[in-house]
Amino acid sequence: MSGVLVIAEQRRGELRPVSLELISAARALQGAEGLRSAEGNTVTVAVIARSPELFLDSLKLAGVDEILAVKVAAAEFDPDTFETAVGALIEARKPGVVLVAHSVDSFGYAAALAAKLDLGLATDVFKAERIDGTLVATRGGYGQKVNVEVDFPGRSTVLLAIRANTFKPPDQPGAPRISEFAAPATASRSGGRDFIELSSNDDVDMTAAEFILTIGRGIGEETNVAQFKELADAVGATLGCSRPIADAGWLPKSRQVGQSGKTASACKLYIAMGVSGAIQHLAGMKHVSTIVAVNSDAGASIFGVAKYGVVGDIFEIAEELRRLF
Amino acid sequence: MKILIAVKQVAALDEDFEIREDGRDVEAEFLIRDLNEWDDYSLEEAVKIKEASSGPVEVVVVSVAPEEADEALRKCLAKGADRALRIWDDAMEGSDPIAIARVLAAAAKAEAPDMLFAGVQSSDQTFASTGIATAAFLGWPHAAVVSSLDYAPGAKSAVFRRELEGGLLQEVEIQCPAVLTIQLGINTPRYASLRSIKQAAAKPVEVKTLADLKLSAGEVGESGSHSRIRRMYIPDKGQAQLIEGDAAAKARRLAEIIREFKGDAA
Numbered sequence: 001m002s003g004v005l006v007i008a009e010q011r012r013g014e015l016r017p018v019s020l021e022l023i024s025a026a027r028a029l030q031g032a033e034g035l036r037s038a039e040g041n042t043v044t045v046a047v048i049a050r051s052p053e054l055f056l057d058s059l060k061l062a063g064v065d066e067i068l069a070v071k072v073a074a075a076e077f078d079p080d081t082f083e084t085a086v087g088a089l090i091e092a093r094k095p096g097v098v099l100v101a102h103s104v105d106s107f108g109y110a111a112a113l114a115a116k117l118d119l120g121l122a123t124d125v126f127k128a129e130r131i132d133g134t135l136v137a138t139r140g141g142y143g144q145k146v147n148v149e150v151d152f153p154g155r156s157t158v159l160l161a162i163r164a165n166t167f168k169p170p171d172q173p174g175a176p177r178i179s180e181f182a183a184p185a186t187a188s189r190s191g192g193r194d195f196i197e198l199s200s201n202d203d204v205d206m207t208a209a210e211f212i213l214t215i216g217r218g219i220g221e222e223t224n225v226a227q228f229k230e231l232a233d234a235v236g237a238t239l240g241c242s243r244p245i246a247d248a249g250w251l252p253k254s255r256q257v258g259q260s261g262k263t264a265s266a267c268k269l270y271i272a273m274g275v276s277g278a279i280q281h282l283a284g285m286k287h288v289s290t291i292v293a294v295n296s297d298a299g300a301s302i303f304g305v306a307k308y309g310v311v312g313d314i315f316e317i318a319e320e321l322r323r324l325f
Numbered sequence: 326m327k328i329l330i331a332v333k334q335v336a337a338l339d340e341d342f343e344i345r346e347d348g349r350d351v352e353a354e355f356l357i358r359d360l361n362e363w364d365d366y367s368l369e370e371a372v373k374i375k376e377a378s379s380g381p382v383e384v385v386v387v388s389v390a391p392e393e394a395d396e397a398l399r400k401c402l403a404k405g406a407d408r409a410l411r412i413w414d415d416a417m418e419g420s421d422p423i424a425i426a427r428v429l430a431a432a433a434k435a436e437a438p439d440m441l442f443a444g445v446q447s448s449d450q451t452f453a454s455t456g457i458a459t460a461a462f463l464g465w466p467h468a469a470v471v472s473s474l475d476y477a478p479g480a481k482s483a484v485f486r487r488e489l490e491g492g493l494l495q496e497v498e499i500q501c502p503a504v505l506t507i508q509l510g511i512n513t514p515r516y517a518s519l520r521s522i523k524q525a526a527a528k529p530v531e532v533k534t535l536a537d538l539k540l541s542a543g544e545v546g547e548s549g550s551h552s553r554i555r556r557m558y559i560p561d562k563g564q565a566q567l568i569e570g571d572a573a574a575k576a577r578r579l580a581e582i583i584r585e586f587k588g589d590a591a
Contacts, residue, residue: 011489016490076495079457079466079467079468079469080466102453103490104469104470104487104488104489104490105489107445107453107457107469107470107506108457108467108468108469108470108487109457110454110457111422111423111426111452111453111454111455111457111458111461112457112458112460112461112467113461114423114454114458114551115423115426115427115458115461115462115551116461118551119551120551120552121421121422121423121454121551121552122552123451123452123453123454124451124452124453136555137552139451140451141449141450141451141557142336142337142338142351142449143337143338143448143449145338145342145559146338146344146351146557146558146559146560147557147558147559147560148450148554148556148557149554149555149556149557149558150552150553150554150555151552151553151555152551152552152553153553155551189466189499189500189503190466190468190497190498190499190500190503191497191498191499192495192496192497193495193496193497193498194495194496195489195493195494195495195496196486196493196494196495196496197492197493197494198492198493198494211583211586211587235583236583236587237583243509243510244509246510247509247510248513253492254492256492259490259491260488260489260490260491260492260508261491261492262491262492263491268586269582269583269586271579271583279451290582290586292579292582293565294579297340298340299338299340301562303562303564303565304562304563304564304565305563306565307565307566308565308566308567308568308578308582309565309566309567309568310567310568310575310579311567312572312575313572316572317572317575317576317579319572320572320573320575320576320577321576321579321580323576324576324577324580325580325583
């Protein structure tokens with residue numbers, strides 16, 4: 001078995017950006033150009049949608065050998081539809097590697113597919129390579145404090161869920177072959193209804209803020225929120241938070257930075273106080289050019305992405321900083 | 326009516342830790358164990374459903390783990406679980422999420438619950454796979470990252486919201502029994518009272534083996550797994566430039582960084 005099958009992800013009529021990153025991950029797996037030309041060592045991208053034709057043009061990129069348009073009845077992602085369609089694709093094409101995004105949609109079906117079809121499985125993968133012919137995937141462990149290399153003895157097909165923002169999308173156009181693939185009909189046991197945008201009566205727009213001061217679990221108590229709000233106002237920053245603070249209702253969800261919250265898209269200076277740096281939080285801010293992390297735990301993962309680090313008591317430092325503004 | 330909840334005793338790392346001699350995990354002495362954070366929320370969700378139900382509902386927690394996990398299971402008993410079940414056999418050592426799911430599915434078949442909850446992921450290995458793979462072995466409908474749920478025990482369907490990326494939610498209806506993986510923030514988990522902790526300490530943890538579940542050794546452990554850990558290592562991290570000095574000195578440097586930014590921005 002050979003070749004890489006990429007499953008593109010779309011939602012509400014738009015291709016999710018991670019879909020293109022998967023193409024680069026596939027190319028990285030193929031290795032050198034010489035190997036690329038070897039028979040069967042191809043990159044096939046499947047787009048599963050009610051109207052797959054909408055997405056074909058965006059996928060005509062360098063490195064893609066073939067695009068498969070897979071028409072399904074479901075208007076949006078549905079676990080049963082995807083299991084059936086991806087399962088049929090694997091049976092028909094027998095790829096060595098299947099790449100999906102490590103995303104909420106794939107959380108809903110990838111492991112079920114691997115269990116049913118006896119596929120090797122690793123999720124949240126940020127590096128995939130062949131070492132002496134063996135497929136090796138690298139992921140994080142213990143709160144990203146270690147890297148974990150996994151392999152897949154005896155598996156002829158391996159499904160890897162790739163972490164978003166790890167691979168750069170290809171920037172060169174290509175001219176892949178386009179085919180249609182008929183997926184078997186599915187009787188879905190769940191049905192998606194409406195999408196709901198997160199709304200709140202807080203009028204802050206974290207995606208537009210250029211300077212953000214974020215608080216995390218380290219602030220300890222709800223009563224401590226006020227002092228950091230005051231500090232943020234004094235230094236001219238927008239107050240943001242990590243997930244636990246929003247979940248506890250200490251700040252509105254609209255201030256949450258991270259994968260399920262907002263991305264700090266316009267931010268240039270990001271000060272994180274008492275934020276450990278869970279991978280889901282980093283997804284919303286690690287691109288910021290100047291990140292300052294203040295945390296009492298010198299081992300906190302946030303120091304791995306920060307430009308400047310302050311190891312110390314956040315309350316003491318907040319108090320001293322307040323005096324200077 | 327019965328709700329089954331798959332739980333895990335996870336491990337966090339001590340500040341200074343060492344990799345085990347075989348290079349495939351961290352030395353056990355550096356692991357700080359606790360109930361997985363996500364599981365705290367799925368247990369609370371089940372207990373809330375039980376409390377709101379007019380008929381009797383049994384809340385059962387199950388873990389595939391050696392004896393040390395009894396601590397986490399007792400925590401669940403103290404927080405409102407009616408029974409705790411632990412499944413272990415030395416052959417299960419080295420199981421990946423899919424092998425664990427195979428065992429959980431066998432336990433679920435024996436328990437015949439009306440609904441199964443699992444956490445979205447475990448905080449230590451973050452595979453986000455066990456619950457959904459369990460659904461596959463059971464042949465049940467399933468959904469991941471449930472952030473609110475409307476379900477009455479015994480109902481033929483449930484309505485929930487799944488939490489997507491970027492602050493988007495989607496409402497979904499699902500046939501029951503189903504496996505749902507529960508997201509943080511779906512509720513506010515209760516604290517166990519001293520009295521309930523005391524009572525939980527006296528409750529039994531039921532222990533089952535491979536044979537009890539009619540599984541073979543080949544279906545679990547490394548041979549029943551779909552991935553294998555080759556190597557664990559401490560990564561070279563991007564290193565933040567550390568700001569030294571006392572709190573006042575650190576704050577002064579922070580203020581400089583802020584003023585530099587504002588100068589640039591102005």
